[in-house]
Amino acid sequence: MAGSPSRHTTEPGVTGDDNPQDSESTGFAGWLDARLPVISAFRNEYIRFPMPRSLNALWTVGAMLTVVLVLMLLSGLALAMNYTPTAAGAFASVEAIERRLPAGWLLRSMHMTGASLFLAALYVHLFRGLYYGSYKAPREILWIIGVALLAMVMVTAFAGYVLPWGQMSYWGADVAGKAVGAVPGIGPFLERLFLGGDQPGDVTLHHLFVLHFTLAFGIVGVVGLHVAALHVAGPGNPTGIPAKEPEQTLPFHPYFTVKDGLGLVVFAILFAAVLFFLPGLISEPENYRPANPMHTPTDIEPEWYFLPFYGILQSIPSKFGGLVVSVGAILLLFLTPWLDTSPIRSARNRPVYRIGMIALVVAFVLLGFAGKHHVEGAWLYVGQLATLYYYLHFLVLMPLVSRRENAALAYGSALRVGDAP
Amino acid sequence: MTALRHRSATAIALVAAGILIAGGQNAHAEPPSHDPAPHQQWSFDGPLGNFDLASVQRGYTVYAEICSTCHGMQHVHFGDLAGTGLTAAQAQAIAASHKIPDGIGSDGKPALRAATADDAFPTPPVAQGLIPGAVIPPDQSRLAEVYPGGPDRIYALLTGYGPPPPGVTPPPGLFYNRFAQARAIAMPPPLSDDAVEYPDGTKATTEQEARDVTTFLAWVAQPHLAERHRTGVRVMIYLVFLGVLLFVLKRRLWSNVY
Numbered sequence: 001m002a003g004s005p006s007r008h009t010t011e012p013g014v015t016g017d018d019n020p021q022d023s024e025s026t027g028f029a030g031w032l033d034a035r036l037p038v039i040s041a042f043r044n045e046y047i048r049f050p051m052p053r054s055l056n057a058l059w060t061v062g063a064m065l066t067v068v069l070v071l072m073l074l075s076g077l078a079l080a081m082n083y084t085p086t087a088a089g090a091f092a093s094v095e096a097i098e099r100r101l102p103a104g105w106l107l108r109s110m111h112m113t114g115a116s117l118f119l120a121a122l123y124v125h126l127f128r129g130l131y132y133g134s135y136k137a138p139r140e141i142l143w144i145i146g147v148a149l150l151a152m153v154m155v156t157a158f159a160g161y162v163l164p165w166g167q168m169s170y171w172g173a174d175v176a177g178k179a180v181g182a183v184p185g186i187g188p189f190l191e192r193l194f195l196g197g198d199q200p201g202d203v204t205l206h207h208l209f210v211l212h213f214t215l216a217f218g219i220v221g222v223v224g225l226h227v228a229a230l231h232v233a234g235p236g237n238p239t240g241i242p243a244k245e246p247e248q249t250l251p252f253h254p255y256f257t258v259k260d261g262l263g264l265v266v267f268a269i270l271f272a273a274v275l276f277f278l279p280g281l282i283s284e285p286e287n288y289r290p291a292n293p294m295h296t297p298t299d300i301e302p303e304w305y306f307l308p309f310y311g312i313l314q315s316i317p318s319k320f321g322g323l324v325v326s327v328g329a330i331l332l333l334f335l336t337p338w339l340d341t342s343p344i345r346s347a348r349n350r351p352v353y354r355i356g357m358i359a360l361v362v363a364f365v366l367l368g369f370a371g372k373h374h375v376e377g378a379w380l381y382v383g384q385l386a387t388l389y390y391y392l393h394f395l396v397l398m399p400l401v402s403r404r405e406n407a408a409l410a411y412g413s414a415l416r417v418g419d420a421p
Numbered sequence: 422m423t424a425l426r427h428r429s430a431t432a433i434a435l436v437a438a439g440i441l442i443a444g445g446q447n448a449h450a451e452p453p454s455h456d457p458a459p460h461q462q463w464s465f466d467g468p469l470g471n472f473d474l475a476s477v478q479r480g481y482t483v484y485a486e487i488c489s490t491c492h493g494m495q496h497v498h499f500g501d502l503a504g505t506g507l508t509a510a511q512a513q514a515i516a517a518s519h520k521i522p523d524g525i526g527s528d529g530k531p532a533l534r535a536a537t538a539d540d541a542f543p544t545p546p547v548a549q550g551l552i553p554g555a556v557i558p559p560d561q562s563r564l565a566e567v568y569p570g571g572p573d574r575i576y577a578l579l580t581g582y583g584p585p586p587p588g589v590t591p592p593p594g595l596f597y598n599r600f601a602q603a604r605a606i607a608m609p610p611p612l613s614d615d616a617v618e619y620p621d622g623t624k625a626t627t628e629q630e631a632r633d634v635t636t637f638l639a640w641v642a643q644p645h646l647a648e649r650h651r652t653g654v655r656v657m658i659y660l661v662f663l664g665v666l667l668f669v670l671k672r673r674l675w676s677n678v679y
Contacts (some may be wrong), residue, residue, distance in 0.1 A: 053678060095496035095562065098645075105645040106652070250678060258671045265664040272660060276653025277468035288563040288642075 045231050049252040052235060052243035058128040059235065060263030061121050067264055068118045068271075069223060075111040076160075076216060083163065085209040087202045090165035091290040113275040115157055116282040119305035121267070122150060127364075130336070131357050133345030134236045140337040142229040145222060147333040152219050154306070154330075159212035161303060165205065166287030171300045173200040173208070182319040199293055240346025301372065308364050311371030312390070315383035325387065332394045339394055342402040343409065350405065356397045363389045456599045458570050458577035461632075465572075465639050469654075471647045472640050474506040479619050480637025481505060483630050485515075486617050488561065491608075493544030496562040497641055500538030504644045505637075513538050556607040565635070565642035572635050574600060579631035582610040 025033065033039045082101055084093035097104040126146075129135060135143035158176065162169045177200065181191035196203020234242075243249050250256070274281055282304075286297055302310050309326045316322035332339075340353075347354040363386040370383030464473035481502065484494075499516035503509055519536040521543050526532030536543070550557050565572050577600040585597035585604075595605035612630045619625055640646075 092496060099496065099501055100498065105649065109649070254674050255678070258667065258674050262664065262667040262671050265660055265667055269657065269660045269664060272653060272656045276649055276656065279649075285567050289567050 045252075046257075047251065047253040049231065050234070050243075050245055050249035051252055051256050052237035052239075053248055053250045053255075054237045054239050054243065055235065055256075055259075056238050057263060058124065058132075058238075060260050061125045061128065062230075063260040063264055064121050064267045065118065065125060066223065066227075067267075068114050068121065069220065071110060072114045072118065073216060073220065075107045075114065076213075078107050079111055080213065083209075085163070085205050087165060087205055087291070090163060090205060094164045109275050109279060111160075113271060113279070113282055115160060116303070116305065117267075117271055117274065118153065119157060119303075122153060123305070126150060126333075127357075127361055130360070131347045131354075132236055132238055133240060133340070133347070135337045136340070136343070136345050137337070139229070139233045139236065142226065142233060143337055144334055145226045145229055147330070149219060149222050149226060150333070151330055152215055152222065156212055156215040156219065157303070157305065159208040159215070162200075162205065162208045163212065164287060165291045166284075167289045167291060167295075167297050168284050168287040168300070170200055170291030170293065171297055172302060173204055175300060177204075179313070179319070179323050182323055184320060187320075200291075236345060238346060238348065240344060240349055299374075304368070304372075307368040307371035309367075309371070311367035311369070311375065311383045312387050314371065314375040315367075315380065315387050325391075329387075329390060332391070336394065336398070340398040340402050342405040344405055350401065352404075353397070353401045356393055356401070359389060360393045363387075363393075454603045455601055456577075456581075458574040458600055460573055461576055463572055463639065464636065465643075465646055469650050471650065473636060475621065476633045476636040477505045477640045478507070479621065479623060479629075480633035480635070480640070482617050482619060483612070483634040484561075484637055487611050487630075488634065489542065489545065491545055491547050491558045492561045493548035493558075494542040494561045494641065495544050496560075497542050498538065499536055499540055499542070501644060505640065509538070516540060519543060558608065561638060561641065563642050565638040572639050575638060576631050576635045578606070579612055579634070580628055 029039055079097060082093065082097050082104065084090055094108070098108055099105075101107070129143065129146065158172070162173045173195070177191050177195045180194055181187045183190060192198075194204065194207065195201070196207065237243055284301075284303075286299075301307075309329060312326040312329055313322040316325050342350070342353075344350050347357050366382050366386045367390070370379045370386065373379040375383040464471055464476065499519070500509070500512055502512040502515060507515075516536040516538050519540075520533040521536045521540055523532045523534035544560075546552060547555050548558050548560065559568075565575060568575060570577075578598060581598045581600040582596060583599070585591060589597065589604070591597045591605040595607055596609055597604060598606045612627045612634075614627055615625050616627075616630060617625050623629060643649075
């Protein structure tokens with residue numbers, strides 16, 4: 001059923017071998033496949049699967065994320081086996097991992113670099129989806145699962161950052177506890193539940209260790225759903241027009257295995273450069289001081305990947321308001337398929353939306369800088385303007401542009417109908 | 422029993438280190454009140470830096486004979502010294518020359534035993550906060566990484582003592598040092614010419630001692646730095662080679678697509 005390569009006649013030596021033969025339906029493979037069609041499913045989904053040939057490099061980021069997730073799980077398991085989740089032992093156990101566990105420094109560097117670059121790739125993946133309208137029918141569920149993954153990854157990353165129990169870990173947990181405590185009514189109860197006391201301690205660390213571990217495997221499961229949904233609808237493409245089969249598609253293997261493979265190696269080079277030569281980019285020296293409840297660091301700052309949301313949090317003068325608006329920034333993403341109702345998918349074909357998307361990326365980056373500067377001085381106005389734009393983009397620009405485009409399309413088709421007779 | 426004592430000692434040391442960090446950090450909140458530390462050439466500088474292990478070993482001599490009288494280094498074990506280029510037997514011999522607490526002896530008094538390669542460097546009483554009224558010296562396990570200004574500032578601090586300029590009197594109990602926070606520090610000048618005798622015959626000037634001990638502290642803060650850089654070069658060569666192959670393969674496979 002899946003399309004075979006439309007132009008493979010010129011080089012049979014390259015593509016001819018990759019056409020699976022039906023001989024696999026006999027023997028053990030055939031016996032297994034008749035009972036559990038893993039072999040034919042793999043063949044259909046990862047060998048013959050028709051992929052739009054117009055995909056650009058941004059469509060290789062999904063493969064990068066999958067591989068980093070596996071790396072995070074494996075390195076995380078090895079780290080967890082040598083980690084002590086107690087306030088008294090956590091810092092020393094991480095020191096022992098870095099100093100004495102064979103290749104422990106490498107495991108931990110991989111896990112730290114992986115966390116940073118996972119979030120970086122996730123943001124690229126997210127903005128790619130927004131730019132090319134990947135959330136539109138029939139991919140709404142695929143999109144919602146993706147945004148849920150973003151939220152899960154952020155919680156997991158936060159929980160993981162607290163585990164080494166350095167100064168930033170401790171005070172990060174403190175800030176998170178206070179943010180939860182700002183919820184009216186049940187806030188103080190939730191804060192106590194999360195911290196397990198008045199301030200971060202043993203119970204907090206235990207909560208976050210279990211949360212980190214559990215969510216990591218939860219993410220793997222939800223990624224499975226994400227990929228399953230992707231294989232139902234098929235990938236979108238930069239043109240926004242569904243690829244015609246078979247002339248505009250190519251089989252997954254070998255065309256996209258080699259393309260994703262090349263993307264992965266380029267990503268791995270970046271990964272290795274950060275891990276081996278520039279670890280200062282992703283590590284915070286203050287977190288190599290053990291947690292000290294009696295001393296607040298002068299500059300409590302989350303990891304870079306939380307800075308845009310931290311910027312929103314601080315741009316709003318009210319504590320609870322800031323919490324609502326920064327959480328709302330994620331919740332808005334869930335609603336995107338119903339805020340943007342235009343049938344035109346790709347921003348390439350939507351000049352106004354395209355400018356809006358560029359402004360959204362600029363606003364997001366500016367929010368990060370505002371967060372880094374604690375919205376002091378002029379950064380307060382930058383942060384507030386960027387927050388305002390972020391919301392306007394989703395709540396005003398998307399519906400307005402959609403209405404205009406829908407009206408134009410209706411007019412266009414009315415003209416054609418009128419011309420017909 | 423021993424475990425309990427060890428845990429409480431660790432807790433005390435953590436609190437102690439914290440108090441000192443607290444002091445340092447509060448001062449840090451004020452505008453810079455010390456001379457900027459000039460940049461030094463270090464063997465471990467840059468993305469391909471390596472450790473001058475002879476300097477690291479001399480630095481250990483300075484640490485062992487001078488710094489460790491007051492400063493702890495609780496996350497470092499004697500066996501870790503093998504990373505400075507010593508053999509396991511030499512590290513073991515260094516360990517054996519230290520006596521560490523070993524619970525309560527049969528006579529009911531605190532007992533001591535020779536340390537082994539698996540024991541951490543002992544934390545002196547003052548660093549545990551056991552000396553009333555004394556300023557608690559910070560733990561040095563990660564000092565080169567967490568100290569504001571890093572190795573340059575540590576070197577500048579160690580060589581920055583001198584008579585205060587006219588009209589300046591450091592607060593009682595503190596020493597004038599133009600690189601210290603507020604130009605005053607509780608640590609008495611630790612180094613002097615010939616304060617240690619180097620086994621390799623290097624002349625032990627104050628500057629040489631400061632340079633060596635700073636290199637040692639940088640090694641302690643990142644003991645796997647050289648290995649990390651070495652591994653990185655190999656990984657990069659492999660990945661670039663693989664990338665070129667995949668690039669050629671991709672071009673070839675896609676060449677019949679139009």
